Amino acid sequence: MRVLGIETSCDETGVAVYDSERGLLSHVLYSQVAMHADYGGVVPELASRDHVRKLLPLCRQVLDDAGLQLTEIEGIAYTAGPGLVGALMVGGSFAHALGLALGCPVLGVHHMEGHLLAPMLEPDPPAFPFVALLVSGGHTQLVDVQGVGEYRLLGESVDDAAGEAFDKAAKMLGLDYPGGPQVARLAEQGDPARYRFPRPMTDRPGLDFSFSGLKTFTMNTLAAATRGGDDSEQTRADIARAFETAVVETLAIKCRRALRETGRRALVIAGGVSANKRLREQLDTMACKEHARLFYARPEFCTDNGAMIAYAGWQRLRAGQRDGDRILAVPRWPLDQLPSLMTECSA
Numbered sequence: 001m002r003v004l005g006i007e008t009s010c011d012e013t014g015v016a017v018y019d020s021e022r023g024l025l026s027h028v029l030y031s032q033v034a035m036h037a038d039y040g041g042v043v044p045e046l047a048s049r050d051h052v053r054k055l056l057p058l059c060r061q062v063l064d065d066a067g068l069q070l071t072e073i074e075g076i077a078y079t080a081g082p083g084l085v086g087a088l089m090v091g092g093s094f095a096h097a098l099g100l101a102l103g104c105p106v107l108g109v110h111h112m113e114g115h116l117l118a119p120m121l122e123p124d125p126p127a128f129p130f131v132a133l134l135v136s137g138g139h140t141q142l143v144d145v146q147g148v149g150e151y152r153l154l155g156e157s158v159d160d161a162a163g164e165a166f167d168k169a170a171k172m173l174g175l176d177y178p179g180g181p182q183v184a185r186l187a188e189q190g191d192p193a194r195y196r197f198p199r200p201m202t203d204r205p206g207l208d209f210s211f212s213g214l215k216t217f218t219m220n221t222l223a224a225a226t227r228g229g230d231d232s233e234q235t236r237a238d239i240a241r242a243f244e245t246a247v248v249e250t251l252a253i254k255c256r257r258a259l260r261e262t263g264r265r266a267l268v269i270a271g272g273v274s275a276n277k278r279l280r281e282q283l284d285t286m287a288c289k290e291h292a293r294l295f296y297a298r299p300e301f302c303t304d305n306g307a308m309i310a311y312a313g314w315q316r317l318r319a320g321q322r323d324g325d326r327i328l329a330v331p332r333w334p335l336d337q338l339p340s341l342m343t344e345c346s347a
């Protein structure tokens with residue numbers, strides 16, 4: 001089955017074709033980051049309009065790259081949520097219009113399920129069951145995964161997501177959005193011994209996270225340095241390093257706890273922050289010690305993309321799931337409300 005995947009939940013237009021026999025055939029991504037930069041954040045109305053402008057050309061490009069005719073598409077998957085409602089509506093309307101024209105099934109996919117399954121597009125994919133750490137701009141969650149749609153939430157952030165904390169710390173350090181990669185780059189020059197930031201919520205049991213305190217800690221450390229007449233690049237690098245180390249270690253402590261509590265032997269990390277090199281290294285070391293294995297997607301499939309939507313869509317389309325004639329746009333949508341494929345199949 002050849003599935004066209006469409007991602008428009010926020011400020012990235014992603015389109016891809018996944019073929020169940022041949023794997024991923026092609027994928028393209030257009031980021032609106034430059035357009036929103038002047039406003040200091042994503043402007044929802046501008047995002048929707050830009051998705052309208054970009055979807056058709058990107059769709060043509062992805063088919064060209066794959067050497068396919070439009071009529072060779074056998075299923076369409078689009079991001080139905082969570083995300084910006086206007087942006088979601090653009091992808092949903094496009095997918096349904098195309099599905100109607102081609103007479104093929106259409107399905108709205110959960111954006112976080114897309115992230116979660118993205119590592120399965122890699123040559124050495126994880127097998128169920130596993131523990132997943134979803135770390136992105138809007139989510140920080142630990143999930144016990146037994147199969148597609150078999151998601152048990154183990155813990156999540158009670159305030160900011162890890163990616164959001166990276167973005168806010170970046171802003172304080174005078175870096176551009178998206179801040180994660182920039183903080184990581186600056187941190188490479190940082191002295192790891194200069195500052196020590198807290199590891200929030202690691203001193204008590206449980207698998208929840210809190211990252212808003214680290215943001216305040218960053219602000220206070222910067223302010224204290226500036227008051228002392230120190231606003232050097234080296235100090236900013238040292239702060240970036242301390243911040244990154246604190247986030248990474250906190251995530252590693254909770255992942256280890258989740259592996260021990262569930263007894264799982266595989267840890268999957270997904271979402272934009274899973275592209276972080278230090279996080280990958282530290283989790284790899286931790287997983288080894290726990291006799292478990294770490295899995296992640298290539299960096300471009302950690303952040304938003306169409307490939308993960310095509311793949312997650314195929315998993316559900318092949319089990320017979322369809323939207324019917326309703327376009328889905330669900331701005332808030334808990335992952336554990338998704339139907340299980342195990343029950344769907346046996347029903």
Ligand code: ATP
Nearest residue numbers: 136137138139163178179180181272273276303304
């Ligand atoms: P969500 O998926 O929760 O709806 P989103 O789609 O905005 O949110 P993603 O696209 O998955 O999030 O990831 C973007 C986030 O990942 C940003 O916060 C960005 O700063 C962060 N990020 C990307 N690369 C890195 C990196 N190398 N290190 C740390 N953070 C990173």
Ligand code: MG
Nearest residue numbers: 010011012304
């Ligand atoms: Mg994004």
Ligand code: FE
Nearest residue numbers: 111136303304
């Ligand atoms: Fe995302």
